[in-house]
Amino acid sequence: MEEYVLMKGNEAIAEAAIRAGTDGYFGYPITPQSEVLEYLTAARLHERTGMVVLQAESEVAAINMLYGGAGAGKKVLTTSSGPGISLMQEGISYMAGSELPCLIVNVVRGGPGLGTIQPAQSDYFQSTKGGGHGDYRLITLAPASVQEMADFVSLGFDLAFKYRNPVMILTDGALGQMMEKVKFKPQQPRSKKSPHWATTGKTPDRERIFITSLNLDPACQERFNIKLKAKYKEISEKEVRYEKIECDDADYLFVAYGTSSRICQKSIQLARNEGIKVGLFRPITLWPFPYKEIMEMTGQVKGMLSVEMSAGQMVEDVKLAVEAKVKVDHYGRMGGIVHSPEEIVKALKQKIIGG
Amino acid sequence: MAKIKGAIVVDIDGCKGCGLCIEACPVEVISLSDNVNVKGYHYSYMTDPDACTGCSNCAIICPDGIITVYRIKI
Amino acid sequence: MAENAITTKELVKKENLVYQKTKLLTDDVMHYCPGCGHGTTHRLIAEIVEEMGIQSEIIGVAPVGCSVLMYNYMNFDMQEAAHGRAPAVATGIKRLLPEKYVFTYQGDGDLAAIGTGETIHACNRGENITMIFINNGIYGMTGGQMAPTTLIGMKSSTTPYGREVSLAGNPLNMTDLIVNLPGTYFVSRQSVHTPGNVRKAKKAIKKAFEYQSLNKGTCFVEVVSNCPAGWKMTPVESNKWLAENMLPFYPLGDLKVPEE
Structure with a gap:
């Protein structure tokens, strides 16, 4: 029986990510969420799940490392705050356009611009209305406790893989820094199986796979947009939580x-x-x-x-x-x-x- | 004395008529046809089959990989 | 004489075959302009993958630029990255599938302009990936604009009177920068403008893939290439121009080779 522990929201996300069997974390330091990267790099992951953690050179690189990892069929996570999330918008759009799953956590601080490092809820538009270009949607989960910060990691991955779409946990600096009791789920093993759409190397028993968001033929692009629209309609009908x-x-x-x-x-x-x-x-x-x-x-x-x-x-x-x-x-x-x-x-x- | 004889087969409709094979051929075997292929390109063809040594230079320089090379020692 | 009796028709038989298009290229006709070095370099990569027998072990990353559709031609798994981000995408793949061969294929705009940061950091971390860098000194796909590698005085659609340093800065010799990074294991500059150079380039690219299995760092091969359409020359003229103008500034050869 797992016990309650007292933990910061940011740390709870990190621990929950390990427990959820996350394969890779790629991130860049930014206040107020740097504890996630710090927790993961200190967690001696080689003795736990072998989860890969890499401090990227920028948020732009981090989200594209997610793209590569997700394209390889892996559970990938990044965390950041508003300014960094802005830099990731290109990658989020590409991932939505390539139908790749990933989990992104935005520990929101006040803006616009460099703004402040104190908590805010001013990235609602960016998350829910499509911060990047093109017709796509981002499933956005809003936790209200440290417990939910932890729980929404596995929920977020489930939704991301179910619908092959990026998922965002939209929280804020208060919840990220707040200490509260939290009970974690038992350790889930990292998946050894790859989804059928992942680039894992073309074996003789299947056709080659390429992951792309490019559709030069407008008719193809429209067909894809219609498919995405239907997917988003299904999510709207099935996944509303309140x-x-x-x-x-x-x-x-x-x-x-x-x-x-x-x-x-x-x-x-x-x-x-x-x-x-x-x-x-x-x-x-x-x-x-x-x-x-x-x-x-x-x-x-x-x-x-x-x-x-x-x-x-x-x-x-x-x-x-x-x-x-x-x-x-x-x-x-x-x-x-x-x-x-x-x-x-x-x-x-x-x-x-x-x- | 042993002699090397070669031949090339050009995938006519894959040819873009860039002419790099002509430039690469050491024995001037290849020319561009007066005719055009389905894409409207003047395509490469072997004008002097007897001179071909099957050295593969043309195939190696061909950006579209449309030249197949055969070679025999006689 | 007996040998003259052999006709071409008799010669064209399976047992006499010495060169044919590799099965690792798909049947799609490449969209590249006539004479473009992209096609040649694609073919080399496909041949190497076939020779190494790693079709099931390789994942490529295509860039944004003329070679954005590379995945249509390669008969193995690929991902198409955002502009300049291929080294980050490849990092994500390789870190999570460390037993696979992972490579990027990028043009000069992708690798040396918008993706400079990702390039430098992937090479500096020593990601165990292979990076193929096609340098033709111009943005082909968007219609011939200046690239970071455009030579001084070279005309492009955004340097119509020739590149002037005072206005447009200097050409960036990316490979010379890369070679100084401790994370790189093998760095080479090659070209595909003559059959001899194609053979040398193939050897270098093959090494860059073979070394990947050693996990010793990034293997980086620049291929100095042509852009007949962008340079407004015939393919044959463009390769001559390349030899006379590009190669003095981007000299060919291995820049960093592993110590034996």
Whole structure:
């Protein structure tokens, strides 16, 4: 029986990656997630799973090392923060275009530009709306605890391989640096089998395999785009994940993910002490977004406040979901400032109840 | 005295008429045809079969790998 | 005389075969312009893979550039990398499949401009991969723009009056840089503009693959090549121009060979 251990979110990701039987990690240091690389390089992996860990010369190189490793059919992981994730967008687009699985963790810091090293939730658009070029989607998981940081590693790999698409864990500097109890799954062995689409060397019993995102013939490209679109539709129908907290009697709703969803739980208590019945809807998959499930709440609540540590990004999806049936507004601090539970309640009163 | 005799077979429709084989041939066996292939290129062919030694220079320089070489000692 | 009695038809028999296209090339007609050195170098790699018997053990990485479609012609597994990233892609493959042969095939824009960082670091880490670098001093695929390796005074569509150092900087001799990196094990510069040079290039490229099994570091072969269309010459003229102009700046030979 595995015991609970106390661990930072970043370290939990690293340990969970080892336990998930990850074959390779390629990454570049950036605050606030460098602990992942440090943990892995200190983990004496040759005595555990033989997982390959390499500090790349840049995030650009790291994501392309993932491309090569994924193309060889392996479970590959990288972690970074906003500026590094921006550099990886080319590679993410290529991986989506070549239908390669991988797991990318973005421990978000405030931006734009070099920004700050403090936590933020300002990379929502980048993750869910396609930060790179072309028609593709990134499955985006938003953990709200150190336990989920660990659990979503194996979930992320499962989804990545099931759909042959990159998956992102979108977390933030607060969850990355926060210490919390976490229980790990037992060690999974690294897979010895290769998927049928992987370049592992052409044997006489099969045709050669090439991995590419190039389709010079527009008709071929469109056929491929149609195939991708169907895949994304299937993901949207099957993989939506969310959590509802104190929603049964709610007149109002906070919609929040990750760190903000935790703060909102305190705000719920403060509001309810004042007789305001508010609940929390927490999207766990940011893409696919729980549009239908949020829509269903419009029959019950009078308004929704999207609480994000950003200038208002997810709020656009909440508005799309409710089709103007109830009032929707955004509240959030930015630049590495984390909103307080009191500020959120005040915003609810001003923007939704009184507004 | 032993003599070497060679022959080449050009995949006419694969030829792009670049002429590198003509330049590479030490005994001037190859020329470009007045005719064109399906792609519209004047293709290489053996004009002087008796002179060919089967040295393979033409095949080795051919970027498209369309020349097959045969050789016999007689 | 008896020997004259043998006709070409009689000679063309399986038992007299001395050279034919390797089965490691597919039947697809290469898209390259007439006389392009890419085709020759592709063929050499395919022949070497056949001779070494490593079809099931090799994974190639194609670049962005004229040879972006290389995977259509090679009868073994390949991945197509983003522009300049082939050494990173190859690193990912080789680190996770260390028992396989992994190589990159890149042009001058890919390897020596946009991918300089990946090239230098893969070579400096001593990744156990083979890197084939086609240097024809021009961007062929996009229509003949200046490459990092374009010679001073050489015309391209973005140096229409010839490359001027004051404006466009100096040509980058990448292989001379690479040879100084401790991670490289074998470094050679070859060309494919004459049959003799093709034979030498094949020997060097074969060594660059054979050495990979020693796990001693990166094996790097530059192939100085032509671009008849981009240089606006006939194929024959382009190979003469190459010998007269490219080779003085990019002299041929082995730059780093393992100590016996």
